[in-house]
Amino acid sequence: MTMRLVAAELVDSRQILPGQWLQSFHAPELASGARAGQFVHVRTGDYSGLVLRRPFSINTADAATGIITLHFRTVGRGTEWMTRVREGEKLDMLGPLGRPFEVDPRSHHLLLIAGGLGMAGVRMLADEAIRDGRSVTVLFGAANAGHVYPSSLLPDEVEYVVATDDGSMGHHGFVTELMADYEAWADQAFACGPHPMLKRLAALAAGRRERMGVAKLGRRGGGKTDATGSAAARRKSFLQVAMEQTMGCAVGACLGCTVIGVDGPLRVCREGPVFAAEEISWEAIQ
């Protein structure tokens, strides 16, 4: 679906965690065309005095009701402004933008790994996977129990495993430490969260095929290789990551939101926000 400018009406807004909000918007054009991993670029009101739009992952999209949800943390004036928008008001959204997660049709077990607000990046993929009959495990990491994403907001079919930095809930440590228990089970993994977390996951995922003795399917010699960054290449990748970057235009014009890839700069808004882990030059990521 091509991007468009949409007037999205706020229908519900609530604080689900300290400083974290879940807002529902009636935007049928976005709800029917969006795929997991894509995002919208939201304009704050003219009277906000802010000159840039704010990018948000599409947290969920329901084509039947025309509702999309956004999950965000108040980090500055733009997001604070959004929490004060009242029901019935319309926000100017540009979307859906970016390239989605690519699930291999042969993958039955999907591992979703989210750090904090990274849940918003992978949340919709859980819906899509369950709709398609796949089993989903979500690994979630937060600072403490008070910041753990409520399980009531996840589909019932999902296995939900939590890690907290202070051990106040679930595993005591980083969410990346849970990866070892699940990497054999998972056919593919999809992650969103702070860059150090993604970097660690990429390191853990590297060489997995050999370590696990995963058979290479297809012809001897490997057949044709897909171009790096193509949807086909991403579909074959074990780990896909949704990256964040400060953003200007969100349509690929300003080159502001790049991350460093192995073949040069990659625009998070156009080539991303989802990348195969192999596309990213992790040494350059802090």
Added chain:
Amino acid sequence: MKGRKKVVTAMDALPARSKRSSPPKNRKGAPSPLDRAMGLGGRPRIETGSAAIADLGTAPSPQPTMSEREALDRIDLSVDIAPERGLLLTNPILVASGTFGYGVEYGEVVDVQRIGAICCKGTTLRPRAGNAPPRVTETPGGMLNAIGLQNPGVDAVIDKYGPIWQGWKVPVIVNIAGESIEDYVEVAKRLDGVPGVAGIELNISCPNVGKGGLQFAIDRDAARAVTTAVRRATELPLLVKLSPNVTDVRPIAKAIEEAGADAITAINTLSGLAVSSDRTRAFLGNTYGGLSGPAVKPVALRIVYEVAQVVSIPIVAIGGVTNLDDVLDFLACGAVAVQVGTAIFADPELPVRLGDELRAECLRRGLASYKPLIGTALPKRTGTPSAKGAEYRP
């Protein structure tokens, strides 16, 4: 002069004009009584509130009646921003280099053919990977960027976008940058005669690259040298983009005019800095960034105002344009056309809408063309342009 075909050959269609649409000449009997009565202070501010958001995709003004529509269509917004070589625009609202990519990126949400002209992303001889991220951040009333001229190189730009631009009604002005005069000359030569390239904007003022960039814009002799060299290399209409990061822009503007530029673009971004949230380093990967957006408008206005008094070539103004009032301000300070930049990120339809709003404003003031709006705020003077402005110090 070589017998080269003009890129745009609609000069004859233009009303006869002097070498420059200097304010006194334009004002000679031009302002209608309505215009004079309105003055500048009496202008209503343009409302752009949530009402505009409520009807996205529709014109903000009420639908004009049939006769109004005809009257609007009769208003002449065309302008030639390079009178000697011909670079005719259907309206004076351009999109600024670096904010609109190569014109194709916004194609799904904007009718790009209705824009006056597109200045494409800064293009260099060889491909450039640009600066380390992060590259942009918001600031009060503006933003800082330090892209670092990421681009695939002039040959790739010509191959990939030339054929697309050729089919477009909207002229595309290629913004070029380099590390040396030879680089600039070579890029200009390769663009010369490429179908779909309507002109060149010489970016001698990028604050975000180490070598090249600013060094040509802060020194009068360097600015003259690079402009002269590129002028010799191409017959394409040539705009030169000024930097605000100088003590006095006027001698530089004058040198650029003498070196044969067809027009001056003013201004590029102001050099600035942002600090990381933990305050242990600069936020941007490049440390420094260029400030743009409404925050820089007063600076841009001042520079346009100063330059308009010392040069007689057209001035294309840029700096914080977000609504029609900004456009009218820049015109009043002597610009013949205006570029929209940062505001596009929030409001991609703005450049097209500003053209419509300018047309409506002319109708409201009873003007057949927007030209009488140019230079109305400049100091009154008699006869030929004098160097009087040069005595003024801010």
